Structure formats: structure tokens, C-alpha cells
Amino acid sequence: MIKQERMQVINQQEIAKHIFELTVQGELANEMAEPGQFVHIRVADSFEPLLRRPISVASIDLEASQFTMIYRAEGRGTGLLAEKKPGDTLDILGPLGHGFPVEEAQKKAYLIGGGIGVPPLYELAKQLNARGIETVHILGFESKQAVFYEDKFRKLGDTHIATVDGSHGTQGFVTHILNELPIDFDTYYSCGPTAMLEAVQWAYPQKKGFLSYEQRMGCGIGACFACVCRTTRSETDYIKVCSDGPVFPAGVVIS
Amino acid sequence: MTDLTVKLPGLDLKNPIMPASGCFGFGKEYAQLYDLSQLGAIMIKATTVETRLGNPTPRVAETASGMLNAIGLQNPGLEKVAGQELPWLEQYDVPIIANVAGTTTEDYVEVAKAISQVPNVHALEINISCPNVKLGGITFGTDPDVARELTRAVKEVSSVPVYIKLSPNVTDIVSIAKAVEAGGADGITMINTLLGMRMDTKTGRPVIANITGGLSGPAIKPVALRMVYEVSKHTSLPIIGMGGVTNVDDVIDFLSAGASAVAVGTANFVNPFVCPEIIGQLPERLHELGYDSVEQLVGRSHRL
Secondary structure, eight states, X not given: OOEEEEEXXXXXXXXXXXXXXXXXXXXXXXXXXXXXXXXXXEOOSSSSSOSOEEEEEEEEETTTTEEEEEEEOOSHHHHHHTTOOTTOEEEEEEEESBOOOGGGOOSEEXXXXXXXXXXXXXXXXXXXXXXXXXXXXXXXXXXXGGOOSHXXXXXXXXXXXXXXXXSSSEESOHHHHHHHSOOOOSEEEEESOHHHHHHHHHHOTTSEEEEEOOOOOSSSSSSSOOSEEEESSOTTOEEETTTTOBEEETTOEEO | OOBOOEEETTEEESSSEEEOTTSSTTSHHHHTTSOGGGSSOEEOOOBOSSOBOOOOSOOEEEETTEEEXXXXXXXXXXXXXXXXXXXXXXXXSOOEEEEEOOSSHHHHHHHHHHHTTSTTEEEEEEEOOOTTOSSSGGGGTSOHHHHHHHXXXXXXXXXXXEEEEOOSOXXXXXXXXXXXXXXXXXXXXXOOOEEEOOBOTTTOOBSSTTSOEEEESGGGHHHHHHHHHHHHHHOOSOEEEOSSOOSHHHHHHHHHHTOSEEEEOTHHHHOTTHHHHHHHHXXXXXXXXXXXXXXXXXXXXXXX
């Protein structure tokens, strides 16, 4: 169920260049279920900036009623969010949208992420592991300075890193790594830039895949029609990324 | 006991607060969060004859204390709205104001005639002010003669009272208000969004795919208040005021300027509970100001 709550900031730290990890606590955390859902955060109590910021959830700790988000501080809103300290409170709406279906994987899954699309794959990997699914992580970043959670992913399964400038791992994009890996998985899950999602779904037309999309949002709950995309189902069909997604089966969304 | 009720043509409101059209879909999303029967009314998303898929994305952009949107009247079309969305809203004890849009007079007439016959539609809001579609919309709202004739045509076929939604993108809004009054309008809703732009500073490209969008949010409240004040001074039509309302004091200001009821738009995106919160705070705020009914407050700025 969607809740709005003033949650307590438990921890915040910069874990890579401009990349922040923020943990909050409150009852809303107990509503979290699927990896890949997101929350909508009001970063200031004034109307400047006005709109909430959609932030993806990187891990959920139901026992502690906490969840952790990872985001890139790049604009005014996320810049203000990065200033929050333990003891501060944050107006959070969520959990929102539909996440990754963990029950679709049979034995082995590829988790393919790019940049700030990597965080939701962490909770996904945890939940898949808990179900006995082997996970392989293929993660792309701009440079060595932007890499985060490499060790955490390694603890959950094989992890391959690509950086655009070659300063860490394979030089290039995640697709360069995918080309070298055996196609011995049954399901893939991906989150990242639209171009990456396109490349991934072209790479595995025969495989079952689920992609998490990004689109500029207004309300975050499906009322404003800002984040609409067409689909391959029919000329007049459309989806709302915030409430119908952000995760969709491969081959559905025309981005 | 504070009296929040408001009587307007076709509308017996339990309170003066309603979500504005385009900011509340057809109610389903907000119904997950609270009981819609608390609302004074609901202004549903604009309905056109055929399904409309709207504009390319990005459709929204944030601005200083506001936002631009160019959704482009996306809606499932008359048949689905009348056959599915409105019947779904029947479970709530709340009057619906159906927003009607089109590209030709015939479109408006067709939608108005059919949708006004749906039982829970208590009034129509004729959208002659959408700035984000190439044809129709705002072109009907910027010329007094065109606005009057469209009002007349819609009035002729509607089974419920007709409110005309005015555009602020005009030199003289009073002349448009007077024209729709002459055309037989039962009321006015105002204001729609203000045309605006935002640039991507690095590239120089407009952020909104449609190039221009409609500005809403707290940034436009002063413009809206001024226009409500002027129109209420020069016409006798009841006004449902809107534009940048985010809290109970904004509601008081619109009532003071001459609005009989107040719609909340963009603020729903910031705080999805804003409407019930304002409704809850209204009795105490009225009491603090020395009033025991909403109706006493309407137009008080003109009586000072």
C-alpha cells in the first residue's frame, strides 16, 4: 500500500563520485516488497523545488523498518537531498510502481545495470539468491570513480564491471562484456539508460527479460500522464512508466 | 459549527474544495490514498470524442515554484470515459464536473451532449483554454465572439449547467468572461495554465518536446487571483477559482477575490493528500478569521 510518511534519516554517505547512499527508517519501509519499486521524495518543505524526486530503492531491511537508496546528486533537488543528515526527516511517498518479478527466474539470471540504474539490481540479486537463483551481475559505469557496490555484488554472484573510459574492469559498455559471456541463463533483468536497455533486448531476443525504464515524472502515481510511452501491443496502447512500470517485460515499451 | 457548503448551478457542494482537471486523472490513483467522497467535487481529465494519445515526451519540466506541462489532452475518448471511468466513480458520494475538449465546435457539442447525460456528471467544464494542442483548445478561448458562440452551442445540448474554463493567455480576460456570460454560461472556472518555456541551458533546446507548455503551481497564484478578482467584479457568474493553490490560506484568498469554490491542481502532485488536508483545516481557519460559513467569505475583497 502506498504511504506518505516523514521518515527518519539514519545514514547518508558519498560512496562514489557524486553517488550517495541514503538510509531511512519508518513504517513505510514495511510496505516494501518488490525490488525495482521506487519512492517519491520531497527534498524541501518549501515549494522550491516544487516536485518530488523519484529515487530507486537499493535494499530493503524489513526487520529494521529501513530501506536504502542510491542516487546521483546532479541537480538542485538531489543536491538538497545530499545535504540531509542523520536525525533529519524526509517526506517520502511510496512504495510506487511495479518492480522486477523475481518468480520469473528459474535457475540462473543475468542482472545488467548501467550507472544509476545499478542500485535496484542489488535488492533484486538478494531476493533472487534467497530463492536459490544464481545471479550474474554485469554493471557499467562512466569511470572507476563512479563505481559502487562492486564488493557487495561479488558476494552475491559473479560480477563483471565495464567502464566507459577503461579505468576499471572492461573498457566500454556492458554489451562488450555480454558478448563474451555464455548465454546460459534463463531470465535477464536490466536497469539503466534507454540506449543500454535497447541494446540488451536486441542481444537476447529469445530470452525472457524485464527492463526498468526511466522517464520524466510528475505525480509518480499515474495521474498526470507525464511519463507515458507507446507500446508494441497496438497503435493506441500506452503505458505509464510510474504506475504501470517502471519494470516491463522486454519487447513491450517503445522508448 | 462552520458551514462549508456551497451552492452553485448544478452543484451542491459539501465543501468548496475540488481537484482540478488534468491533475487527478479519473480519480482512481487518488482513491488508493483516501476516500474521494470527502471532496467537494471532482473535475475529471479532459474528454474528447476520440482517444487521444497526447504529445511526445518530455511532457513536464520543473520551473521556479512551478512546472510546465504539455500533456496534450491524452484521454481514452468519450465512449470509455462515459462507459467506464464515470460509472466507476459512482461508488463515491461526490459530484463530477466533466471537462470537455475538442478541435471543432462539433466535437465540443458531441462530447457535451453525451457526457452531460451520465448520472454523476453534475456540471460541464468547457475547456477553451488548453495551450498544448495545435487545433482547438485555446483558439476558442482567446476571441470573445468565438467563445460566446461555442458557449451557446454547448448550452443548447447540455443536460447540466455549463462552466467555461478561461485562459489567462489573453489581453483582456474580462471581455472573454462577458462573452461567455452573454453566450449563456452558468459559471466560469479559471484560470488554465500560462504559456511558457524552459530551455536546456547547455544545448539551448526547449526542455518540453512540444516546445511550449502550460505553467502551473504556486508561481501563477498572483496572476490567477488578479484575474478572478477582475472577472468577479465585472460579471455576475459564479467562479470556481484555481491557479497555484497549495494550502488553506490560498483557498481563503481565492474566496476573498470572488471565487465561490476553489480547485487544487499541481499541488496534488507535490502532496497527494492536499485536498483532504485543506478541507480538514478550513473550519478552523474560517473561525480564526471570524467567519462561520464559506459563503460569507466569497468576494469579501470587493466589499472592503
